[in-house]
Amino acid sequence: MSLPERRYVITFGCPDRTGIVARIASFLAEAGGWIVEAAYHTDPDTNWFFTRQEVRADSLPFDVGELRRRFAHVQRELDGQARIIDTAERRRVVILVSREAHCLYDLLGRVASGELDVDVRAVIGNHLDLAPITRAHGIPFHHVPFPKDSEGKAAAFTELRKMVDEHDPHAIVLARFMQILPAELCEVWAGRALNIHHSFLPSFVGARPYHQAYTRGVKLIGATCHYVTAELDAGPIIEQDVIRVDHSDSVPDMVRKGRDIEKVVLARGLRWHLEDRVLVHGNRTVVF
Amino acid sequence: MSLPERRYVITFGCPDRTGIVARIASFLAEAGGWIVEAAYHTDPDTNWFFTRQEVRADSLPFDVGELRRRFAHVQRELDGQARIIDTAERRRVVILVSREAHCLYDLLGRVASGELDVDVRAVIGNHLDLAPITRAHGIPFHHVPFPKDSEGKAAAFTELRKMVDEHDPHAIVLARFMQILPAELCEVWAGRALNIHHSFLPSFVGARPYHQAYTRGVKLIGATCHYVTAELDAGPIIEQDVIRVDHSDSVPDMVRKGRDIEKVVLARGLRWHLEDRVLVHGNRTVVF
Amino acid sequence: MSLPERRYVITFGCPDRTGIVARIASFLAEAGGWIVEAAYHTDPDTNWFFTRQEVRADSLPFDVGELRRRFAHVQRELDGQARIIDTAERRRVVILVSREAHCLYDLLGRVASGELDVDVRAVIGNHLDLAPITRAHGIPFHHVPFPKDSEGKAAAFTELRKMVDEHDPHAIVLARFMQILPAELCEVWAGRALNIHHSFLPSFVGARPYHQAYTRGVKLIGATCHYVTAELDAGPIIEQDVIRVDHSDSVPDMVRKGRDIEKVVLARGLRWHLEDRVLVHGNRTVVF
Amino acid sequence: MSLPERRYVITFGCPDRTGIVARIASFLAEAGGWIVEAAYHTDPDTNWFFTRQEVRADSLPFDVGELRRRFAHVQRELDGQARIIDTAERRRVVILVSREAHCLYDLLGRVASGELDVDVRAVIGNHLDLAPITRAHGIPFHHVPFPKDSEGKAAAFTELRKMVDEHDPHAIVLARFMQILPAELCEVWAGRALNIHHSFLPSFVGARPYHQAYTRGVKLIGATCHYVTAELDAGPIIEQDVIRVDHSDSVPDMVRKGRDIEKVVLARGLRWHLEDRVLVHGNRTVVF
Known part of the structure; x- marks a missing residue:
C-alpha cells in the first residue's frame, strides 16, 4: 500500500453525541499516539458517527493487541464498533x-x-x-x-x-x-x-x-x-x-x-x- | 448561434449504399457550394446512413427554396429524408x-x-x-x-x-x-x-x-x-x-x-x- | 451559504506535534460544543498542522466573542494561528x-x-x-x-x-x-x-x-x-x-x-x- | 487494431476550395469503394483541408498499390498530399x-x-x-x-x-x-x-x-x-x-x-x- 511506515488504522462508528472526538483523541494523546491522518463523518439520517485514524505504530509504547484491548474501553463507553488493523500485516x-x-x-x-x-x-x-x-x-x-x-x-x-x-x-x-x-x-x-x-x-x-x-x-x-x-x-x-x-x-x-x-x-x-x-x-x- | 455567416444546413438520412457521399458532394460542387462543415455516420445495425453538411449561403447561386427543390431529386434518388435550414431564419x-x-x-x-x-x-x-x-x-x-x-x-x-x-x-x-x-x-x-x-x-x-x-x-x-x-x-x-x-x-x-x-x-x-x-x-x- | 443553522467555524494552524486534536477537541467538548464537521491535515514538508471545525452555535453556552477569547488560550498553548467566524454574520x-x-x-x-x-x-x-x-x-x-x-x-x-x-x-x-x-x-x-x-x-x-x-x-x-x-x-x-x-x-x-x-x-x-x-x-x- | 475487416485508410490534405469532397468521393464511388468512415476538417487559419476515409478493401476491384497509383491523379489535381495504408499490413x-x-x-x-x-x-x-x-x-x-x-x-x-x-x-x-x-x-x-x-x-x-x-x-x-x-x-x-x-x-x-x-x-x-x-x-x- 502507499503507507510509508508502519501504522495502526482505527475505524470506529457509534451513535453521534458531543465529545466523541475528544474522547478518542485524548485516548491517543495520552498514549503518545501520533495521528498521521484523521477523518470524521456523521450520517445525518441515522445520526451515526464515523471516524478513521491512522496512528504511527512507533509512537505508541505498546503493540496492536494492547491497543485493541485499551481501545475496547473507549468503544464500550461510546457504545460503538471499532476495527483496528496493523499495516505490518500484509493484506x-x-x-x-x-x-x-x-x-x-x-x-x-x-x-x-x-x-x-x-x-x-x-x-x-x-x-x-x-x-x-x-x-x-x-x-x-x-x-x-x-x-x-x-x-x-x-x-x-x-x-x-x-x-x-x-x-x-x-x-x-x-x-x-x-x-x-x-x-x-x-x-x-x-x-x-x-x-x-x-x-x-x-x-x-x-x-x-x-x-x-x-x-x-x-x-x-x-x-x-x-x-x-x-x-x-x-x-x-x-x-x-x-x-x-x-x-x-x-x-x-x-x-x-x-x-x-x-x-x-x-x-x-x-x-x-x-x-x-x-x-x-x-x-x-x-x-x- | 455560433455560425459566423449565413449558412444552409442540410441533414439527410437514407439506406446506406455505395456512392451516397459522391452524389451529395457532386450536387453541391456543381452548384458551387462551399461546404464549411461535413459529418457522416452509418448505423451498423440498421444500415442507415446519416449526414449533416453546412454550406455557405453566398456560395450558391440560388436561395434556400431552390436548394430544397433541387435537393429533392437527390433525396428521391437515394430514397432518403432531408431537412434543410437557413441560419438566417432565427430559431x-x-x-x-x-x-x-x-x-x-x-x-x-x-x-x-x-x-x-x-x-x-x-x-x-x-x-x-x-x-x-x-x-x-x-x-x-x-x-x-x-x-x-x-x-x-x-x-x-x-x-x-x-x-x-x-x-x-x-x-x-x-x-x-x-x-x-x-x-x-x-x-x-x-x-x-x-x-x-x-x-x-x-x-x-x-x-x-x-x-x-x-x-x-x-x-x-x-x-x-x-x-x-x-x-x-x-x-x-x-x-x-x-x-x-x-x-x-x-x-x-x-x-x-x-x-x-x-x-x-x-x-x-x-x-x-x-x-x-x-x-x-x-x-x-x-x-x- | 449552505449552512442550515448558525455555526462557528474555527480554522487553525500550528506546528505539528502529538496531542493537538485532543487539545482542541477537549476544549470544545468541555464547553459542550457539537462539532458538525471537522477536517485535519498536516503538511509533510513544513510539518504544519491545519484544522477546520464547524460547531453548532446553539451548543455553546457563550457567544463568538467569548469563544474567541477562550480559544486564544489554546492558540497560545499550541503556538498557532486561529480564525473564528460566525455564520450569522453574512459575508x-x-x-x-x-x-x-x-x-x-x-x-x-x-x-x-x-x-x-x-x-x-x-x-x-x-x-x-x-x-x-x-x-x-x-x-x-x-x-x-x-x-x-x-x-x-x-x-x-x-x-x-x-x-x-x-x-x-x-x-x-x-x-x-x-x-x-x-x-x-x-x-x-x-x-x-x-x-x-x-x-x-x-x-x-x-x-x-x-x-x-x-x-x-x-x-x-x-x-x-x-x-x-x-x-x-x-x-x-x-x-x-x-x-x-x-x-x-x-x-x-x-x-x-x-x-x-x-x-x-x-x-x-x-x-x-x-x-x-x-x-x-x-x-x-x-x-x- | 479495432478494424474488423481489411480496409484502406486514406488521409489527405490540400489547400481548401470548392469541390474537393466531390472529387474524392466520386473517385471512390466510380471504383465501387464502400466508405466505412469519413471525416473532414478545414483549418480556418491556413485554409488547409484535411480528410480521412476508411474504405473496405473488398469493395475495390484493385489492390492498394493500384489505389495509390490512381489516387495520385486526384492528389496532383488538388495539389495535396495523400497517404494510403492497408490495414492488412500489421503496424x-x-x-x-x-x-x-x-x-x-x-x-x-x-x-x-x-x-x-x-x-x-x-x-x-x-x-x-x-x-x-x-x-x-x-x-x-x-x-x-x-x-x-x-x-x-x-x-x-x-x-x-x-x-x-x-x-x-x-x-x-x-x-x-x-x-x-x-x-x-x-x-x-x-x-x-x-x-x-x-x-x-x-x-x-x-x-x-x-x-x-x-x-x-x-x-x-x-x-x-x-x-x-x-x-x-x-x-x-x-x-x-x-x-x-x-x-x-x-x-x-x-x-x-x-x-x-x-x-x-x-x-x-x-x-x-x-x-x-x-x-x-x-x-x-x-x-x-
Whole structure:
C-alpha cells in the first residue's frame, strides 16, 4: 500500500453525541499516539458517527493487541464498533476471474511494481485462459470449472469457497468473474467480496451492460466497484467512474473504452478497501 | 448561434449504399457550394446512413427554396429524408418552467450575451416565481396554473399547447418544468420538445432523482437532456454529464451540485438541437 | 451559504506535534460544543498542522466573542494561528468586472436564488456594460473608468480601493476584471481577492489564454480560481477544472466552452472561500 | 487494431476550395469503394483541408498499390498530399523504456489481449529492469546503457537508432523513456516518435513534473501524448487527460494517480496514430 511506515488504522462508528472526538483523541494523546491522518463523518439520517485514524505504530509504547484491548474501553463507553488493523500485516487477497484479462492483468501489474503492496494468495478461474499470466507472476492459479446445471454449480461454489477460505483473505476480488455468488457466500464474505460491474450502477444491472447502454443511447458509460450482496449488482458502492461515448461507438468500442474505466475503478476500490478507508453503513459507504 | 455567416444546413438520412457521399458532394460542387462543415455516420445495425453538411449561403447561386427543390431529386434518388435550414431564419424557442430558476436563468443569460442567438418567444410557467426574471429580459411570461385534478390539468395543457403552438417554435424547452406532458403533446411536439432530467438516465427515472441517488449511494450524479416522448424520461438522449459526490454530500448538496450540471447539459443540448446537429434514429441520437 | 443553522467555524494552524486534536477537541467538548464537521491535515514538508471545525452555535453556552477569547488560550498553548467566524454574520462581497458578463451573471443568479447567501455590496466596473444586469438585481453598480496612462490608472485604482474598502468585504471577486492589480492592492487585499483566470494555470499566464491554448494545440482547456498576488496569475490556486476541445474548435469555440468552466470554477472557489474552507500555506492551499 | 475487416485508410490534405469532397468521393464511388468512415476538417487559419476515409478493401476491384497509383491523379489535381495504408499490413512498433513499468506493462497487456493488434518488434531499455516482463510476453528486449558523458551518450543513441531503424517501425513509443532524443533523431523519426509526458503540457515541461505540480499547488494533474520534436516537450499534442488531486496528495500520491492517466493517454494516442487518425499541421494535430 502507499503507507510509508508502519501504522495502526482505527475505524470506529457509534451513535453521534458531543465529545466523541475528544474522547478518542485524548485516548491517543495520552498514549503518545501520533495521528498521521484523521477523518470524521456523521450520517445525518441515522445520526451515526464515523471516524478513521491512522496512528504511527512507533509512537505508541505498546503493540496492536494492547491497543485493541485499551481501545475496547473507549468503544464500550461510546457504545460503538471499532476495527483496528496493523499495516505490518500484509493484506491477503484472492482474485476470482473468468476469461476477461484486463482487470486481472492490471492488478497483477500494480502488485508487481510495488504500487499495491498486497499478498495475492491465489487466482481462481472458471476457465483456464488466465492461468499463464497468473503463473508468470509467480502466483498460484486454480481452475474450478462451473457446469451449467445447478447441482454442478453448487459443487463448484463449495470448492471455490474452500479454496478461498483457506487463505482467510482480507479481500475477495471478482475481477470480471461472471458467476453470480449464491446468497450464502455473499453472507460469509460480506464486506470482503468486491465486484467490478461494467456499468454506471444502478443503470444496466445484470448481463451485457454495454449492449444495454448502446441500446439506450447513453452518452457516457461507466464502471462500478461495489461490495457483493445477495441482490445482484445492488451492494454498497465504493467507487464509480465514467467515460464519454458517442454515436460512432459500436458495442465493441464501448467494451474497449469501458475496460480502461473498469480496471482503474476496481484498483481504486480495492486500494481503499485494503487501507480500511471504506465503512459500510446500510447500503451506502463512507470512503475516508 | 455560433455560425459566423449565413449558412444552409442540410441533414439527410437514407439506406446506406455505395456512392451516397459522391452524389451529395457532386450536387453541391456543381452548384458551387462551399461546404464549411461535413459529418457522416452509418448505423451498423440498421444500415442507415446519416449526414449533416453546412454550406455557405453566398456560395450558391440560388436561395434556400431552390436548394430544397433541387435537393429533392437527390433525396428521391437515394430514397432518403432531408431537412434543410437557413441560419438566417432565427430559431424560435418557447421555454416551460416551474419554480426552479437555474436553467431558465442560465439560458436567458446566454441569450442576453449573444452566445445563444435565438428568439425566445415566451416563457410559460405553472407558477409565477420566474415571471420577474423573464420580464427583466424583455421576454413575455405567461402563467398557466396546473390544478391537481385531471380535468383541470387537461384544460391547462390545452391552454399551454395553444400558447406554444402559436409561435411555431423550433424548440420547446422543459427547463425543469415539473409537469408530465400528455402523450398527445409528446406526439405533436415530437423531436422539438427537450427536457432536462436531473439524473444520469436511465438511472433514477421520475420524481426526486437526487433523493434516489442519495439512497443508492452513488459516487457521481448526473443530468440528461433528452427529447420528450410518451414514456417518462425514456426519450432519445442528446447529452449527459456527471459530477462527483461523496458521503459528505447531503441531498441538498447534491441538488446544488447537480444544478451546475443540469444547466450546462441543457444549454449544450439546446444549442446542438437548434444547429440541427441532432438526428434521431429510433431511440438513439446521432449528434454531429 | 449552505449552512442550515448558525455555526462557528474555527480554522487553525500550528506546528505539528502529538496531542493537538485532543487539545482542541477537549476544549470544545468541555464547553459542550457539537462539532458538525471537522477536517485535519498536516503538511509533510513544513510539518504544519491545519484544522477546520464547524460547531453548532446553539451548543455553546457563550457567544463568538467569548469563544474567541477562550480559544486564544489554546492558540497560545499550541503556538498557532486561529480564525473564528460566525455564520450569522453574512459575508460581504464586492465584485469587480469589465465587459464579460458570464461570471457576474452566474454569481448574481446564485445569489438571487438563495444558493449563495451572501451580501453583494457593490459591483464595480471599468466599463458600463454590466450596469443594467447588476441594477436589475437591486445591487449598486459603480463605474470607474481605467485610462491607459499610468497616472490615470493609478488614480483609478485609488478610487477603486476606496470604493471597495468602505464595505470591508470578506471577498473581492475579480469576475473577469481585466485590469492587473498593483502590488500594493494585492497586499492590502491579500487572502481576500479572488481571480478567475481563463486557463489551466500555470499554462497560459497573462493575456488571451484561449489564443495561446489554440496555438499550442492542447486537447483540454481550463479555468483557475486563485488568490491574487503581486506576481501575475501566480497566486495560490483554490480550484481548477477543464473541458475537452478538439481540432474543430476555433478560438471563439474555446471562448464559449471555457465560459462554462470559468463560471462554475469561480462559484466553487468563492463558496469555499466564504465558508472559510481555504487555508493558504505558502503558495499552496488546503481546501477542507 | 479495432478494424474488423481489411480496409484502406486514406488521409489527405490540400489547400481548401470548392469541390474537393466531390472529387474524392466520386473517385471512390466510380471504383465501387464502400466508405466505412469519413471525416473532414478545414483549418480556418491556413485554409488547409484535411480528410480521412476508411474504405473496405473488398469493395475495390484493385489492390492498394493500384489505389495509390490512381489516387495520385486526384492528389496532383488538388495539389495535396495523400497517404494510403492497408490495414492488412500489421503496424510495427518499437518501444523505448527506462525503469518505470506501468506504460510498458499496460501496452503489452493490450497487445496480449488482442485489443491492440500490433507487432511489437522490440523493447529497448537503458536499464535492464523491464527485460523480464518484456520477455515473458515473447518480445525481444535489448539493453542499451546510456552513459552520462556526451560521447558515450552519442554512441548509445547511434546504437539505439540502428536497433530501431532495422524494424522500420510505424511507431517508436517513448514509454517513460527518460533520455532526451538528439535533434537528429527527432528529425529522422518525425511523425513516428510518440512520447508520454507526465504533465498537462505546456505546464511543467522537463524533469520531475509531479514535483513541479506539487509545488505550484495545482488541483488537477495530467498527462500528454505528443510527437517528439527537437524542442523538449513542445511537439504536436495528440491526447491529454487529467485527474483530480488535493492538498492531501503528496508527490508520491501524485506519481501513483498520474500513472493511471499516463498509461491510458499513451494507449489512446498510440491507437489513433496507428489507425492513421492523427494529421499533423504545424504544431497542432487533427485527430479524426
